[in-house]
Amino acid sequence: MALYEHVFLARQDLSSQQVEALVEQYKGVIEANGGSVGKVENWGLKSLTYRINKNRKAHYTLMDLTAPAAAIQEMERQMGLSEDVLRFMTIRVEAHEEGPSAMMQKRDDREREGRFGDRPRFGDRDRGDRGGDRDRGPRRPREQAEGAAE
Numbered sequence: 564m565a566l567y568e569h570v571f572l573a574r575q576d577l578s579s580q581q582v583e584a585l586v587e588q589y590k591g592v593i594e595a596n597g598g599s600v601g602k603v604e605n606w607g608l609k610s611l612t613y614r615i616n617k618n619r620k621a622h623y624t625l626m627d628l629t630a631p632a633a634a635i636q637e638m639e640r641q642m643g644l645s646e647d648v649l650r651f652m653t654i655r656v657e658a659h660e661e662g663p664s665a666m667m668q669k670r671d672d673r674e675r676e677g678r679f680g681d682r683p684r685f686g687d688r689d690r691g692d693r694g695g696d697r698d699r700g701p702r703r704p705r706e707q708a709e710g711a712a713e
Contacts, residue, residue: 564595564629564630564631564653565627565629565630565631565655565657566627566628566657566658566659567627567628567629567630567635567653567654567655567656568625568626568627568628568653568654568656568659569625569626569627569628569635569651569652569653569654570591570623570624570625570626570639570651570652571585571623571624571626571642571650571651572611572615572621572622572648572649572651573585573621573622573624573647573649574616574618574621574646574647574651575608575618575619575620575622575647577622577623577647579605582605582622583598583605583646584623585618585624585645585647585648586605586624586626588641589626589638589641589642590603590626591649592634592638592641593630593634593635593638594630594696594698595634596630596631596633596634596637597630597631597633597634598628598629598630598631598634598635599628599629599630600626600627600628600629601626601627601628601629601659601704602625602626602627602659603623603625603627604625604663604664604666604667605622605623605624606619606622606623606624606625606666606667607622607623608619608621608622609623615649615650616649618711621649621650623666625664625666627648627659627660628653635653635695638652639653644691644708647668649687656691
């Protein structure tokens, strides 16, 4: 059987319990067709880059699957019919990642650093590097500038 990573986006107005119910529903589809579900990660409610069906946010969920192609096709067919699922994508992989996914690692890094990390505050910056107030010298008259361009 092939290995897959599957990510789906659920509507923003669903509760986390309803998203878990969707995960259980699709787990059942995979298992009924001879596959198995490994790690399931809920990435939480995140903002979308653009609106999808009038939704500005979505619940993101990652599933590691070991299943035959028929099981994946059936799960994707049911997701396409569901009004609760906005988008989904399944990718075949050589091996499942051990430990948390890259999205969860980024979240852990942000929590450790705090909200702004190690960035300097606005008043702490050295203004000499940006050159905002540097003197550029006298301006040439317009006739000279146009004559040089011709």
